[in-house]
Amino acid sequence: MAPPSRWSCTLLLAALGAATASELQIPLxxxxxxxxxxxxxxxxxxxxxxxxxxxxxxxxxxxxxxxxxxxxxxxxxxxxxxxxxxxxxxxxxxxxxxxxxxxxxxxYTLSEQPFPAVLGKVYESRLVIGHEVPESASPMSLTPPTAHKEPVYGDLVLVANEGCDASDYPAEVTGNVAFVLRGTCSFGAKSELAGKAGAVAAIVYNYDSGDLSGTLESPTPDHVATFGLSGKDAGPIIEKLKAGKVVDSIAYIDAEVKQIQTTNIIAQTxxxxxxxxxxxxxxxxxxxxxxxxxxxxxxxxxxxxxxxxxxxxxxxxxxxxxxxxxxxxxxxxxxxxxxxxxxxxxxxxxxxxxxxxxxxxxxxxxxxxxxxxxxxxxxxxxxxxxxxxxxxxxxxxxxxxxxxxxxxxxxxxxxxxxxxxxxxxxxxxxxxxxxxxxxxxxxxxxxxxxxxxxxxxxxxxxxxxxxxxxxxxxxxxxxxxxxxxxxxxxxxxxxxxxxxxxxxxxxxxx
The missing domain is CATH 3.40.630.10 (Zn peptidases)
Structure with missing residues (x-):
């Protein structure tokens, strides 16, 4: 095994508690x-x-x-x-x-600036809606996994407006899958509100026909496994839900979100x-x-x-x-x-x-x-x-x-x-x-x-x-x-x- 590089050592020190440049006595x-x-x-x-x-x-x-x-x-x-x-x-x-x-x-005067970073990786995912597997479905970046990294089952529940307020999430969301329109607030906020409302997963669908691939950004304990879906695939589903029909779903994401340390490099004349x-x-x-x-x-x-x-x-x-x-x-x-x-x-x-x-x-x-x-x-x-x-x-x-x-x-x-x-x-x-x-x-x-x-x-x-x-x-x-x-x-x-x-x-x- 090769000896650790100076960067491995620097990041190890940071991980052991020197999370800021000042604590490592490295100038910003x-x-x-x-x-x-x-x-x-x-x-x-x-x-x-x-x-x-x-x-x-x-x-x-x-x-x-x-x-x-x-x-x-x-x-x-x-x-x-x-x-x-x-x-x-x-x-x-x-x-x-x-x-x-x-x-x-x-x-140049050189400086290193260690900082905490979030790294997300999706290993496997699948979304089934009714009897269909929508081609446009893709897990959001920095999504957590489904519970126990196993498939979860639930009916789709249409969220009111654009899902930016807790009041937009009806009681039926608990134990089911929140179906949320993109817009106004961040994907991360929608996922968090869905999690707080008791959803087992969330799907954010596009307001136009195009695919939707995004990120939840900064993780929170209330985020749930979240997919993006094109407006084209979402259209027929919305019609069924608005007509009072039940649309069931299976969501599965095996993912990891973890905090690491990494480093900026600054060089000034x-x-x-x-x-x-x-x-x-x-x-x-x-x-x-x-x-x-x-x-x-x-x-x-x-x-x-x-x-x-x-x-x-x-x-x-x-x-x-x-x-x-x-x-x-x-x-x-x-x-x-x-x-x-x-x-x-x-x-x-x-x-x-x-x-x-x-x-x-x-x-x-x-x-x-x-x-x-x-x-x-x-x-x-x-x-x-x-x-x-x-x-x-x-x-x-x-x-x-x-x-x-x-x-x-x-x-x-x-x-x-x-x-x-x-x-x-x-x-x-x-x-x-x-x-x-x-x-x-x-x-x-x-x-x-x-x-x-x-x-x-x-x-x-x-x-x-x-x-x-x-x-x-x-x-x-x-x-x-x-x-x-x-x-x-x-x-x-x-x-x-x-x-x-x-x-x-x-x-x-x-």
Whole structure:
């Protein structure tokens, strides 16, 4: 047996009671003194053209091969390569990133931020309604199992309204299966209310014909085994229930939900004004189903390569890189980072840039449509930086919703301007996009999204190189100057959005 890695030891210490970075005496924010124009290092001031020119696809591809080999460390436990949090593949990923940064000659101050995370795994599930097994039925992420991990039996009971109040659940729900319409409140809230009403399981059905796959988010003792169901499959059932007919069901989920410890990695330039930081991040973990070389190996390795090449330059403003853990479980690492960030440190972050999935095989150059009207001021200026760069390269781009699907969410909800780029996940490429970007209309942008085939052959080198150069441009621009970029204000923190997002990570939450 190989000796435990430094990450295994760190997480073991955290599990033994050092649940916060302060208890491990690890700084949440790298501390350093301001420095201007790189005089102490004697290096040229960062220049966007030179930084972009230093980015080579060969280096990115070699890093991807390394990452896939690391994912193989999980085969003995999962039966296939993965870098999901809690796995040896993820511990190896953290070790790889930290060691690479540590080798850069003290250019960065490094910190580790352990935090508690929730890991859920569904081993087996089945839902029978009447005499049918609906094809669209899928267990919610972070669902508990059915009682004793055995099938449970009960009649479907139609819940009133959208199941967001205890009064919506009739007495007949006790001992039966709650049938709840999606909307207004989170899936987790519906599952909890169903559990409190005595239901043995819950089914949340869609308000349109599409399938419904989401997450219960933070576990509670009252959650019950919960499925999502398409509106198409739900329609005939609702008609029967409203006509007073009895519809019986069998629900079965064998699942595990457990708390583990995992770790964010933060690297900040030693030089540069620490009161004016440009921050960027990607996530270090994959889903359990595969090695995650595009999602988000491509983003996390882009950050690592840009961080490496930046060491050839000096900076005026500090640059802070972050590798988040637990993104695939619901943006856990980035949420935790912002949650424990003191107000004065929040104000030092001038903007946050999110880089998740940089090289989808059937790519489109996607820019989050982050406007100042709906987000902290500065988000639109960042968006326009991306648009201008693509236009200068003669490249097309398209907008995608800024809807909480990635790690920018906690930042914009706490008053920090944000934005980012991507190349597409499970969405369908349109005919217009086929004309704009090539590829195949009607197929997913990433046909291997959240699957075992998200390996080294699942990254488009053209898209990955182009977007890594754009990431380098975004870093160089703000590391040099924030001239013309909106100042942060405490008013922006106080006016941050309180509205629930449709997504929290890649899974629906309401």
């Amino acid at each position: 924010i790298p501390q350093q003194s301001p420095s201007r124009a790189g005089n102490a290092l004697g290096k040229p001031l960062v220049n966007t053209d030179d930084l972009q020119a230093s980015i080579k696809i060969e280096s990115l591809v070699e890093r991807a091969k390394d990452l896939y080999e690391i994912a193989q460390k999980s085969v003995h436990e999962y039966g296939h390569p993965t870098r999901v949090i809690g796995s040896e593949g993820h511990a190896g990923t953290l070790e790889y990133i930290y060691s690479a940064l540590e080798s850069l000659g003290g250019y 030693v030089e540069g004004d620490p009161d004016n930081c440009v921050m960027l991040g990607g996530h270090s973990d994959s889903v359990s189903e595969g090695p995650g070389i595009n999602d988000d190996g491509s983003g996390s390795l882009t950050l690592l390569e840009v961080a490496t090449q930046l060491t050839n330059f000096s900076v005026n403003n500090c640059v802070r890189f972050a590798w988040w853990a637990g993104e695939e479980e619901g943006l856990l690492g980035s949420d935790y980072y912002v949650e424990v960030l003191p107000e004065e440190e929040n104000m030092k972050i001038r903007l946050f840039m999110d880089y998740d999935m940089m090289g989808s095989p059937n790519f489109a150059y996607q820019v989050y449509n982050a406007t100042n009207a709906a987000n902290p001021e500065g988000s639109e200026e960042l968006r326009n930086l991306y648009l201008d760069w693509y236009a200068d390269q003669g490249l097309n781009y398209t907008f995608i919703p800024f809807d909480g699907r990635s790690d920018y969410d906690a930042f914009i909800r706490n008053g920090i301007p944000g934005g980012g780029i991507a190349t597409g996940a499970e969405g369908i490429k349109t005919k217009e996009e086929e004309t704009m970007f090539g590829g195949v209309a009607g197929d997913w942008y990433d046909p291997c999204y959240h699957q075992l085939c998200d390996d080294t052959g699942n990254v488009n080198s053209t898209a990955w190189l182009v977007n890594t150069k754009l990431v380098a441009h975004s870093v160089a621009t703000f590391a040099l100057s924030f001239d013309g970029f909106p100042e942060r204000s405490k008013a922006s923190m106080q006016s941050a959005s309180e509205e629930p997002a449709k997504y929290h990570g890649h899974r629906l939450v309401l």
